[in-house]
Amino acid sequence: MSRTTAVIFIGNNAAGYQRADAFLWERIIYDYGGVGVGGLATAGGIGWLVREHGLTIDHVRAVEVVLADGSVVRADATRHPEIFWAVRGAGANVGIVTAFDFEVDEVGDVGFAQLAFDASDTAAFLQAWGDWVVDAPRDLTSFLILGGARPGEPRVAQVMAVIDSDDPDTVLARLQPLAEAAPLVGQDVRITSYRAVISNASDETHAAEGEPTARTGLIGRITPEFARDAARFLDSGATYFFQLRAVGGAVHDVAADDTAFAHRSAEFSVVAFGSSRHQTSSQWNELIAPHVDGAYVSFETEQGDAAVEAAYPPATLARLRAIKAQVDPENLFRDNANVRPE
Ligand SMILES: Cc1cc2nc3c(=O)[nH]c(=O)nc-3n(C[C@H](O)[C@H](O)[C@H](O)COP(=O)(O)OP(=O)(O)OC[C@H]3O[C@@H](n4cnc5c(N)ncnc54)[C@H](O)[C@@H]3O)c2cc1C
Numbered sequence: 001m002s003r004t005t006a007v008i009f010i011g012n013n014a015a016g017y018q019r020a021d022a023f024l025w026e027r028i029i030y031d032y033g034g035v036g037v038g039g040l041a042t043a044g045g046i047g048w049l050v051r052e053h054g055l056t057i058d059h060v061r062a063v064e065v066v067l068a069d070g071s072v073v074r075a076d077a078t079r080h081p082e083i084f085w086a087v088r089g090a091g092a093n094v095g096i097v098t099a100f101d102f103e104v105d106e107v108g109d110v111g112f113a114q115l116a117f118d119a120s121d122t123a124a125f126l127q128a129w130g131d132w133v134v135d136a137p138r139d140l141t142s143f144l145i146l147g148g149a150r151p152g153e154p155r156v157a158q159v160m161a162v163i164d165s166d167d168p169d170t171v172l173a174r175l176q177p178l179a180e181a182a183p184l185v186g187q188d189v190r191i192t193s194y195r196a197v198i199s200n201a202s203d204e205t206h207a208a209e210g211e212p213t214a215r216t217g218l219i220g221r222i223t224p225e226f227a228r229d230a231a232r233f234l235d236s237g238a239t240y241f242f243q244l245r246a247v248g249g250a251v252h253d254v255a256a257d258d259t260a261f262a263h264r265s266a267e268f269s270v271v272a273f274g275s276s277r278h279q280t281s282s283q284w285n286e287l288i289a290p291h292v293d294g295a296y297v298s299f300e301t302e303q304g305d306a307a308v309e310a311a312y313p314p315a316t317l318a319r320l321r322a323i324k325a326q327v328d329p330e331n332l333f334r335d336n337a338n339v340r341p342e
Contacts, residue, residue, distance in 0.1 A: 041100055042091025043298045044261045046269060048162040048197060051133075051141045051249025053105050057088035057261055058254055064099035065091075068328040072098070086323045089260030090297070090312065092336035093324055107194045111163035111171030115178070116186030119146060119157035122231035123224070128181035129159065130222030130244070134267055138249040139164040140174045146234055146242045155234070156185065166191050213277040215284040216299040217292025217310070218247065218266035229287040230270075238283035239272040247296075262316040263294040271299045297337045308337050318342075 045056020053059070062076035065083060075084040086094045119125040126144075133142050142161035149155040163174045168191060175189065219226060234242055248267040256262045270288065274280025281302065295310035312320060321342035324331070329341050 052138045054250035059102045061103050062101040063087050063097050065095040065097050067095045068332040082323050086260050093339045109166035110194050112197045113161045113189040115159040117157045118154045118183040120154040123227040125182050126227040132178045133246045141246050144244045147240050213274045213280045214299045214301045216271045216295050218263050218294045219268050226291040233287040236283045238280045239274045241273040243271045245269045262313050269296050
């Protein structure tokens with residue numbers, strides 16, 4: 001059950017609140033508790049407290065895996081360490097994980113903000129949001145969603161942020177710099193449990209249908225050039241859902257070769273959903289791809305060598321191929337971002 005102990009308000013402009021309120025709360029799609037742990041905890045796992053606590057895979061201490069030959073192994077830092085390394089970032093290629101041991105962090109009540117901004121100056125807002133996130137203490141993690149503008153209305157930016165604090169003053173202090181970046185047209189800020197933030201999964205049967213097209217990449221700090229080209233990408237109509245997720249902070253504390261998720265210096269994951277594969281991909285390739293350095297394997301719908309090479313840098317890919325050759329030489333587990341045996 002949702003438990004809300006305080007509601008607080010911030011901001012510089014309540015005008016337009018009703019319109020943005022309807023837009024935001026009816027259409028919002030954000031991360032939720034229905035995502036499967038199998039895919040999440042073998043690919044990376046970018047959560048609401050990622051800047052403070054790192055990726056889901058950084059909390060995996062052991063796995064039980066069914067390998068291609070039907071054998072079952074328990075892998076951790078000392079037993080089958082290469083399998084344990086590969087499972088954390090490229091697990092789909094290794095086998096089927098049937099059990100995870102997680103080391104968990106205790107989390108109390110948190111600040112949860114859902115904010116809507118007039119992002120008519122899209123590039124300026126992207127820059128301001130990106131700087132705000134990177135310069136914030138690690139107790140703040142934020143995701144940003146942009147889409148097309150409705151006719152006659154400004155583009156609305158939806159910002160979600162979790163602040164690991166139950167102190168309203170701390171939550172306000174974290175949010176206030178962003179509230180001043182653009183006209184704030186909708187807001188809901190509350191102190192609530194982490195469980196309430198994440199307990200938004202539907203009970204309906206999962207249809208197992210992906211988006212028509214999703215392109216993804218990792219970037220460092222938002223540059224003026226990226227902000228300009230992202231605004232052009234949005235203006236082109238190539239995406240109806242353009243999301244940036246913070247992936248810095250504690251993710252950087254793990255060495256690039258500690259897990260098969262090697263992109264440890266990225267600040268943001270960028271995802272674009274589109275309804276036309278050709279249009280989305282051609283605009284992505286022209287405007288966004290030049291700015292990205294690597295990719296998070298989970299959201300990409302384009303398959304093939306380029307996608308695999310984006311997810312796994314050369315040293316990681318070579319190590320994965322060697323492991324694959326040992327544990328799955330016939331490439332049984334290939335319905336994924338497939339690492340072929342060397
Ligand atoms: C609405 C939505 C929100 C999302 N939010 C987030 C988010 O906040 N953070 C984030 O990091 N990702 C997020 N994702 C992406 C998510 O991590 C991936 O879609 C993930 O693969 C889902 O896990 P799954 O178990 O459903 O995988 P599936 O879609 O079933 O499979 C995906 C891949 O994982 C492999 N796989 C699945 N289970 C196992 C297993 N037990 N052992 C080995 N390989 C396995 C499959 O073989 C396949 O290659 C989101 C996706 C959606 C649709």
